[in-house]
Amino acid sequence: MKAGVKMKKIISLMLAVILIVMAIPFASAATLGDVNADGDITAVDARLILQVVAELRKQSDLKNPAGADLNDDNQITAVDARIILQIVAGIRDIPAEPEAPINPDKAEIANLFNTKSAEIAKGSYKWEKACYYVEDLTITKGSLSVDTIQGTVDKFLGIGNGSGTEKNAGKYAIIPMNLKESDIKNVAQDGNYITLTLNDSINPTVGGDYPISHITNNIVTKTDVENEIKAAISSATLNNFQAKYTKVEIMAEVNGGKLVSLSIRYDLEANLGASAAFITVEGKGKARTEVLYTDFNY
Numbered sequence: 001m002k003a004g005v006k007m008k009k010i011i012s013l014m015l016a017v018i019l020i021v022m023a024i025p026f027a028s029a030a031t032l033g034d035v036n037a038d039g040d041i042t043a044v045d046a047r048l049i050l051q052v053v054a055e056l057r058k059q060s061d062l063k064n065p066a067g068a069d070l071n072d073d074n075q076i077t078a079v080d081a082r083i084i085l086q087i088v089a090g091i092r093d094i095p096a097e098p099e100a101p102i103n104p105d106k107a108e109i110a111n112l113f114n115t116k117s118a119e120i121a122k123g124s125y126k127w128e129k130a131c132y133y134v135e136d137l138t139i140t141k142g143s144l145s146v147d148t149i150q151g152t153v154d155k156f157l158g159i160g161n162g163s164g165t166e167k168n169a170g171k172y173a174i175i176p177m178n179l180k181e182s183d184i185k186n187v188a189q190d191g192n193y194i195t196l197t198l199n200d201s202i203n204p205t206v207g208g209d210y211p212i213s214h215i216t217n218n219i220v221t222k223t224d225v226e227n228e229i230k231a232a233i234s235s236a237t238l239n240n241f242q243a244k245y246t247k248v249e250i251m252a253e254v255n256g257g258k259l260v261s262l263s264i265r266y267d268l269e270a271n272l273g274a275s276a277a278f279i280t281v282e283g284k285g286k287a288r289t290e291v292l293y294t295d296f297n298y
């Protein structure tokens with residue numbers, strides 16, 4: 001009898017231990033990456049993260065907001081969505097514990113991007129861009145046809161999607177970068193992925209000494225806008241114009257010392273005032289451009 005009681009005690013103790021052991025990994029594995037908290041990590045979770053990145057959704061609106069930062073760098077970026085897609089594709093394990101982010105040296109990273117962009121600019125590549133309004137162009141004063149101004153502004157901003165090879169990349173072509181340590185606000189590395197954010201640029205020029213000018217030729221200037229507006233309404237003059245480039249981010253995948261992919265994204269906040277005859281128009285808008293470069297042929 002005594003042996004039986006002892007055995008029962010041992011079995012119940014073992015059961016308790018098993019239950020506790022089972023409960024621990026289950027709780028943590030279910031949270032990271034499963035942002036809609038449906039118990040699975042799927043492409044839906046990646047899409048939700050991208051919506052947060054695109055500001056179409058707030059992180060706090062996610063059922064499991066804490067599960068969105070997969071690389072534990074304290075920010076929600078496209079890198080987190082990509083990690084999910086890699087998990088979904090079976091080429092990456094669910095991170096059991098967030099890895100400590102590496103904060104590489106800014107000067108070193110600037111040098112890496114300058115060297116690598118010069119290499120890939122010489123070869124061939126594929127590019128794909130999306131440009132859309134985050135905040136539509138709004139006319140704050142005046143009554144000149146919004147459609148006319150909108151159409152003109154769309155054109156100079158490059159609103160819409162596009163893709164191709166380096167031969168027709170035009171202003172979206174990769175340029176040998178001229179990044180300086182002082183351009184870089186933040187840099188983070190997650191395995192082969194390096195993400196850096198740059199400081200804002202106000203009224204930059206192509207090839208000028210501005211953070212955005214150091215990474216792309218796709219710069220909108222007052223002259224560009226003036227020419228476009230004059231082409232639409234010949235009597236119009238552009239009285240004032242301000243282009244502010246914010247949220248400038250470069251992300252690259254580096255493997256074996258080579259660049260595998262490169263993505264450049266930024267917001268352009270434009271304020272402009274134009275007049276034609278007796279009409280004065282003031283407006284503002286905010287567009288986001290994302291360009292992804294792949295298939296590098298060195």
Ligand SMILES: [Ca+2]
Nearest residue numbers: 034036038040
């Ligand atoms: Ca999910």
Ligand SMILES: [Ca+2]
Nearest residue numbers: 069071073075
């Ligand atoms: Ca993150």
